[in-house]
Amino acid sequence: MMSKINFLKPDKNNLNTFIYLGSFLFLISVLDVFFNSFFSLNLTGFLPSFLSFLLPLILGFIGLYFIRIEFSGIKQLDLLNKHINTNNFNAVLSLLIIFVIIKSLPPILSWFVIDASFAGDTKDVCTGSGACWTYIKVWMRRFMYGMYPNAEQWRINLSFIALVLMGSVGYFATDRFKKYLTLYYVVIYPLIAFLFIFFFISGGPVFFDFSYGIIAAILSIIIGFFIPVKYKFYYFLIVPLGLYITLKYFIFFEEYIELGKLDGLNWVETGAWGGLSLTFIISFFCLIFCFPIGMAFALGRRSNFPLIRYISVGFIEFWRGVPLITVLFMSAVMFPMFLPEDFFIDKLVRAIIAISLFEAAYVAEVIRGGLQALPRGQYEAAKSLGMGYWKMHIFVILPQALKLVIPGIANTFLALVKDTPLIFVVGLLEIVGMLNLAKTNPKWLGFAMEGYVFAAIIFWIICYAMSKYSYNLEQKYKTDR
Amino acid sequence: MNFKLKDIVPQLITVTAVVLVFGFFTYNAQINMENRGIDFGYGFLSQESSFDVQFSLIEYDGSHSYFRAYLVGLLNTILVSVIGIIIATILGVIVGVARLSPNYLINKFAAFYVEFFRNIPLLLQIFFWYFAALRALPLPQDAEAIFGVFFLTIKGLYVPAFIWQNFSVFFYSIVAAIIAIIVIRIYAKRVQENQGKQIPVFLISIGLIFILPLLSFLIGGVGISFEVPVLKQLATTSFIYEGGVSLPPELIALTLSLSLYTATFIAECVRAGIQGVGKGQKEAAASIGLTPNQVLKLVIMPQALRIIIPPTTNQYLNLTKNSSLAAAIAYPDLVLVFAGTALMQTGKAIEIVSITMFTYLTLSISISLLMNWYNKKIAIQEK
Numbered sequence: 017m018m019s020k021i022n023f024l025k026p027d028k029n030n031l032n033t034f035i036y037l038g039s040f041l042f043l044i045s046v047l048d049v050f051f052n053s054f055f056s057l058n059l060t061g062f063l064p065s066f067l068s069f070l071l072p073l074i075l076g077f078i079g080l081y082f083i084r085i086e087f088s089g090i091k092q093l094d095l096l097n098k099h100i101n102t103n104n105f106n107a108v109l110s111l112l113i114i115f116v117i118i119k120s121l122p123p124i125l126s127w128f129v130i131d132a133s134f135a136g137d138t139k140d141v142c143t144g145s146g147a148c149w150t151y152i153k154v155w156m157r158r159f160m161y162g163m164y165p166n167a168e169q170w171r172i173n174l175s176f177i178a179l180v181l182m183g184s185v186g187y188f189a190t191d192r193f194k195k196y197l198t199l200y201y202v203v204i205y206p207l208i209a210f211l212f213i214f215f216f217i218s219g220g221p222v223f224f225d226f227s228y229g230i231i232a233a234i235l236s237i238i239i240g241f242f243i244p245v246k247y248k249f250y251y252f253l254i255v256p257l258g259l260y261i262t263l264k265y266f267i268f269f270e271e272y273i274e275l276g277k278l279d280g281l282n283w284v285e286t287g288a289w290g291g292l293s294l295t296f297i298i299s300f301f302c303l304i305f306c307f308p309i310g311m312a313f314a315l316g317r318r319s320n321f322p323l324i325r326y327i328s329v330g331f332i333e334f335w336r337g338v339p340l341i342t343v344l345f346m347s348a349v350m351f352p353m354f355l356p357e358d359f360f361i362d363k364l365v366r367a368i369i370a371i372s373l374f375e376a377a378y379v380a381e382v383i384r385g386g387l388q389a390l391p392r393g394q395y396e397a398a399k400s401l402g403m404g405y406w407k408m409h410i411f412v413i414l415p416q417a418l419k420l421v422i423p424g425i426a427n428t429f430l431a432l433v434k435d436t437p438l439i440f441v442v443g444l445l446e447i448v449g450m451l452n453l454a455k456t457n458p459k460w461l462g463f464a465m466e467g468y469v470f471a472a473i474i475f476w477i478i479c480y481a482m483s484k485y486s487y488n489l490e491q492k493y494k495t496d497r
Numbered sequence: 498m499n500f501k502l503k504d505i506v507p508q509l510i511t512v513t514a515v516v517l518v519f520g521f522f523t524y525n526a527q528i529n530m531e532n533r534g535i536d537f538g539y540g541f542l543s544q545e546s547s548f549d550v551q552f553s554l555i556e557y558d559g560s561h562s563y564f565r566a567y568l569v570g571l572l573n574t575i576l577v578s579v580i581g582i583i584i585a586t587i588l589g590v591i592v593g594v595a596r597l598s599p600n601y602l603i604n605k606f607a608a609f610y611v612e613f614f615r616n617i618p619l620l621l622q623i624f625f626w627y628f629a630a631l632r633a634l635p636l637p638q639d640a641e642a643i644f645g646v647f648f649l650t651i652k653g654l655y656v657p658a659f660i661w662q663n664f665s666v667f668f669y670s671i672v673a674a675i676i677a678i679i680v681i682r683i684y685a686k687r688v689q690e691n692q693g694k695q696i697p698v699f700l701i702s703i704g705l706i707f708i709l710p711l712l713s714f715l716i717g718g719v720g721i722s723f724e725v726p727v728l729k730q731l732a733t734t735s736f737i738y739e740g741g742v743s744l745p746p747e748l749i750a751l752t753l754s755l756s757l758y759t760a761t762f763i764a765e766c767v768r769a770g771i772q773g774v775g776k777g778q779k780e781a782a783a784s785i786g787l788t789p790n791q792v793l794k795l796v797i798m799p800q801a802l803r804i805i806i807p808p809t810t811n812q813y814l815n816l817t818k819n820s821s822l823a824a825a826i827a828y829p830d831l832v833l834v835f836a837g838t839a840l841m842q843t844g845k846a847i848e849i850v851s852i853t854m855f856t857y858l859t860l861s862i863s864i865s866l867l868m869n870w871y872n873k874k875i876a877i878q879e880k
Contacts, residue, residue: 099601106600113602253510323508327515337858339818342850345836349846353529354522434618440825448621455628465629472617472625479616 026082035093038082045076046114053119073111080107139460151463152470155454159447159470162290168282171219172293175212179300182208206304207233213297219283232259249406286364287443292474294446298368299433305372306432307425310379315409317384328380335377343370344441367439375432382424386417419493426486430479447471526847539852541843542567548838550829552745563839570834571856577751577830578817584756585816586809589763596768607764615761620822622758627750627826634746637728638736646725652737654744655726662720670713677709678702747828751820759816763809770805771797803875810868814861821857831856 026034049072051057060068080101088094100110131146134153142148152159161169182205186197207230236256243251289297316328335343347370348363355361390413398408418425437448445453451467454460530537542564549559554572557565595607614622632651635641640650648655661667678701685696713719726741774797782796783789823830824837836853840846 098599102599106598106603110600110602113606250510321504321508324511327511333862334858337861338854339821339832339857341821341824341832342836342854342857345832346850346854349840350850353526353846356525357529357532430616434616437618437620438822448618448624452624452628464632465625468621468625468629471621475618475621476613476616480612483616 026085028085028088031085031088034082034085035088035090038079041075041079041082043079045072045079045111046118048072048075049115049118053122072115073108076111076114077104077107080111142463147466147469148463149466151454151460151466155450155460155467158291158454159450159467160291161293162445162450163288164284164290164293165282165288168219168284171216175216176293176296178212179209203237209300209304213301217284217289217297218286228263229260232256232263235259286362289364290445291450292447294439294444295433295436298364298371298436298439298446299429301368302371302375302432303429305368306375306379309372309376311383311414313376313380314383314387317380318387332377332380335374336381340371340374340435340438341441343374344438346370348442363442364444367442367444371432371435371439375428375435378428378431379425382421382428383417385424386419386421387413389420390417422490422493423486426482426489430482433479433482434475447474535844537847539848541845541848546839546842548842550834551827552748552829563843566839567831567835567852570829570831573828573834574817574820574823574830574832575860577748577755577820577823577828580752581755581759581816581820582813584752585759585763585812588756588760589809589812590767592760592764593767593771596764597771611761611764614757619754619758619819620825622754623750623822623826626754627746631746631750636736637738646723648726648738650738651746652743653746654749655738656742656744657723657725658741660722660724663718666717667710667713667719670709670717670719671706674705674709677705681705745828747823747826750826751823751828755816755819759812759819762812762815766805766808766812767801769808770801770803773804774800799875803872806868806872806875810865810872813868814864817860817864818857 026038048059051059058068060071063071081104083093084097084101084103084107085093086097088097101107127146129146131144132149133142133144133146134149135141136150137154139148139151141150157166157169161172164172186201189197211230233256236252236259239255240248240251313328313331316324317332319325319328344367347366351361351366351370394412394416395408398412403412436446439446440449440452448471451464451471455464455467543562545560546563546566547559548566550557550566550569552573553569554576555565555569557569592607592610595603596611598604598607634649634651637648637650637652640648642648646657681696681701682698685698688694688696714721724740726738726743728736729739730736778796778800779792782792787795820830821832824833827833831853836849840849843849
């Protein structure tokens, strides 16, 4: 019953012959590479070198060619053909990728795990050819907390745990409290975060200096309730700042405040902050600041008032046109020249201001995209209900526009997190900066690779989680229009 | 004209606030500079700079002016940006198309590449390539030749230099080829519009661009020879390659990381662009009898490019701006040479930082204007 088999043209009639032959050849090619890579055996060593090198590719290619039979009726085979074996070109690419993966697994595994050293706490244990994770272990505290004193690091941990817990309130809130969530996240949560950062992490008198600001803000919000709606905007433009200045320079609280100073909470200057915690602090604050600023400029760019529009366009285009590193240069060397001589702004604060303004321009452009994407009818409908500019934007336009731009905003925030290492320009060392410091330590020379891989893994996890989360948000708030 | 108070007041407040802030800054700057005895002015640009730059495209040493140093930095920035843009575009397009491949392995491989490289800070990648990966390369004396002429060492990549005879003839032959191709394209278009005949423009173009320069070699007396880098011993343990062109490791690390990083974003732009072309377009094009190549060239690409170009322009701009990270690994770009060394020497913070920022602004705005022009050219002509 054997019909004549044409090996140049696989067909369905001799299905089994082709499948056995093809998968055999394919398996041989994969096994050849596998043995070569995992056990460094060269099965085809007797052949000339270039042929021995190419043989698995040729065998695998012929094998895949033989099993490429359409509608074979075998489910797995059809799936295989559909996914990796559609034509000759794809077959070669698939083979190459399979071989590259098999080839690169052993060196990667041995570097990461098998030959790596984990034990001990000196450089001497790292004699193998693999990674020296001991280096990371020994320097872990520096990578996480920078030069922050070891004994005080519980303050950072405590603040972060508290902030995460309070940040997750929204997740557990019942329907009764849901309507206050926006207020909570926009006003109360950032204020508490400030308190934690300035009181717990830095300790010392900064908290009291800052407390004027909080008192001023709370006072002006309370009085704000009694101000007629018409003047509210101008009120909030002027009064809080005025109150702060009055409190700080005209009403002296120093004596009272000295009493309230907690015992033992040492002052840690911002120069000592660093490591991954500084990355979080900077990202967190810039994120809080750049969003409202960006929103303001997005609205300004679409304003009907030409002067406001020009100023917004100028602001946005300026910050978008220059690299962040020059902005930080500016904040480091040029900005102090612009301030009164006895007026000193901490370099961390300067860096945060610079990054916030920079990212605000990007946020502004993203939000403007959302505003432009809304149909005119939404504006007209809101106006026809008698809403004013602010009411229209707060209740009708912005909720819809922001929903549209969630991916863009998330990308901007991702860029923000990835930009934090640049603060090395102003002399602050977050995790990448600490790595560069550690790698020049004479006791631990030669472990640059481990450090960078470690930091890359951390950043990758953070950024990947953020992008997945933004994708989820986007799906959650997606409304068909 | 009817002025309403309601319209004037907010604008007035904003403008006053801006003017006040700027006035405050200028006032302080003046006082500060007076106190420190610094005078404002751009005269320092013509003074002798008296510092050296490691890598420079134009002739430069300490006896040249600060302006020349500025030019050196600017050219280095442009060099990195241009190389980076070219590599990132090629890589990005390949990966973007691979992301759409029906082949599961290729698809996942491309996705892995994109997710991997774009979620790691660029600065970290630059450090990784410069301090970890390129430092693992062999010393000059231990380097093995790649194809016998390239030497990849810890001190950089050494490639052979071309030595041309009658280079101008070769150059003119290429110019002539390009002009001829343009003329043929215009002619072919006219023929197709008038007579419906198609001329194989692509084949003719390829032929021209190869044949004319080849003729210049055969007839025009153009000659080419290579100057291969040769190892030379300076001291007992110190070796160096002489001859050829040497690319410093800073440049390699920077272009590598910039293009790998930006390519991920370009890949996403390309993918979105190709996906953005409706399926019906392809089917319609196929149903009127266009060949697959024609469908791609005449129907899909023009529409996809329209979606791809604006975000890709942004990525080019980002790459140009990101090239300023060069300062972190001491590649002598604009920021390092001018806003770094020159600023330290002269102390003219305001002038130098403003010149640097203005330069980047100009670069960004000129790229975006160019791309806007192109974008407008290929936009849908709606009636």
